[in-house]
Amino acid sequence: MKVVVDLSSCDLHGLCVEAAPEVFEIADDGALRLLNETPPDDLRAKVDKAVRECPTGAISIIE
């Protein structure tokens, strides 16, 4: 899977960081950073959780 974040709609709620810390982090400059754009399939459930919990719908998965 490929993960895409629309940084213009990211509102820094950070729920994705909790759901999938292997994939998302808030960097030192305060912006969201994608640690792994193509996470392995065993992280699928975590990334799905990040997608559905994002209050601004900023995260999508491209198969």
Place this chain on the structure above:
Amino acid sequence: MAQAIRRVTIVGASLAGLRAAETLRRHGYDGALTLIGDERHRPYDRPPLSKQLLLGTWTPEQTFFRQKDGYEPLALDLRLGVPATSLDLRGRRVTLADGTWADYDRLIIATGARVRTLPGIAPRPGLLVLRTLDDAVALREALTTATRVAVVGMGFIGLEVAAACRSRGVGVVAIESLPVPLAPIVGPTLGETLLAMHADHGVEVRTGVTVTGIYGEPRVAGVALSDGSRVDADVVVVGIGVVPNTEWLESSGLPLDNGVVCNGSGEAAPGVYAAGDVARMANVWYGEAPRIEHWTNAVEQGVHVAEQMLGSADAAPSFSSVPYFWSDQYDRKIQFVGRARPHDEMVVVDGSTAERRLTALYRRGDRVVACLTVNQPRALIKYRKLLASHPSWDTALSDISAT
């Protein structure tokens, strides 16, 4: 058990209901799935209504969770614009206002809540509320010609409406019955801070007074207050809370008490679940079964009941969640996680009320029970994670010094 489920009906087509439907399909449920909504719109997102939509930066279409073709993969029987009117538990049937019905072998109740209105005040032009997309569109339209808006109730919705009005250059008088708005939720000190922020943006603030009447016939002309004064306004927006939509369940026999009372699986009766604003779901973290009206809660409970129903491997044994909400007002993002009670001690641990950029922790005994941030999203993320384990005060403070 999962194989036995062939017909799931979800009543309520907002966030909790939609997330429940999505979760059922994601876990492979391939039986009939009916989603019933009382509004004519496709499911839409509420937080932008009092923010981007009122400000005019978003169109109504931008609030839809999915566009029309986005529903095809969910294979729903989507019935919009038709409220449910009763539930027959024994016959496993939901009856709808148009005389049709939906049978089920599992039911999810996600009918949400509706606005509370001023008692004894008849509806009239210019007297508005904000809960639905239609409400927001009507309010936005009214703001294009309004010169002075009276906002009744300085809860988070009222404050966001006030902020949107000021950002559009519309005059605002904000009226609140408490001496300090939001004091029961954020405490008196930070309630004062929010109040001062609005005053600095030109909101005329009237606290410690209630509305005794509305002037103007047929159109609103102002508000009468309990101190005998009168506030002139060409638009009045009432934001005094919501009540759960449970009337349609009254004859069903389900346990109702300020919402549908359910256990940690979200079950209110065998095979009948509730989620979102209408639900009072037992919450391990919280220690009781609160009714919570936050966005994140609707997502978590919608997912939870779907996974419980299917007996999914991902399913947590019992619902446990730290409540979280946010509010955008002017250039400030206010975020709150946990649960503070009126007598909890509040300590600003970073920033200050003067700069209106801060992190505050709430303390009960030696435990941290909640965190509020203003424009400090990273701190909020840190404390949301920490709060899940009911941290001690010392643990939380050492966590600060460690970063």
